[in-house]
Amino acid sequence: MLHSDEQLQSVLETLEECRKVLNESNGRETAELLSIVILDLRMKLKGIANAELRALCDEMLRGVSSDPASRAKPTQDQPRRPLLRVVK
Template sequence: MLETLEGCRKVLNQNNGRETAELLSIVILDLRMKLKGIDNADLRALCDEMLRSAGSEPPPPSKQTQDQPRRPLLRVVK
C-alpha cells in the first residue's frame, strides 16, 4: 500500500499537483507511524529534540503573523 501511495505522490509532483501531493505525504506519514507503533507524542518529542540539537529554536511570532489567523493543523481522520 505504501508503495502505491508513494507512486501516486510522485505522479502528483510531476504533474503540478503539489498541494495534493503534500496531503498524500501526511497520509503516508500517518500510515508509517501506525505500522511502526509511533504515536503523535513520540513524533513531537523527536521534532523538539531535533530542533534543540540543531541549536535553532522557533522564531518568536512577528506582529504580522500574530494578526493573521492561523492555518488549521491537518489531521488524517477515518
C-alpha cells in the same frame, strides 16, 4: 494482524506512487498532503506513537535554534531521553 499489515503496506506503496505522479505533474500541494497521510500510515505500521514523533520534532527544533545558549545540553541529572525507538 499480519494480513492487515500486508494490506496497509500495499496501500502505502500505492499512495507513494500517487505522490510521485502528483509531484511530476505540478500537484505539489496535494503531494504534500499525501505525504502526511503516508507518514501517518508508516507510523502505524512501525508502532510509533504521535507523542514520540512530537518529541523527535521538539528535539530537532532545539538543535536548529540560532541561539547556542538556548540549546540546553542534558546534564548528569537530566539524561537525554531517546528520540526514537528501534522497531524491527
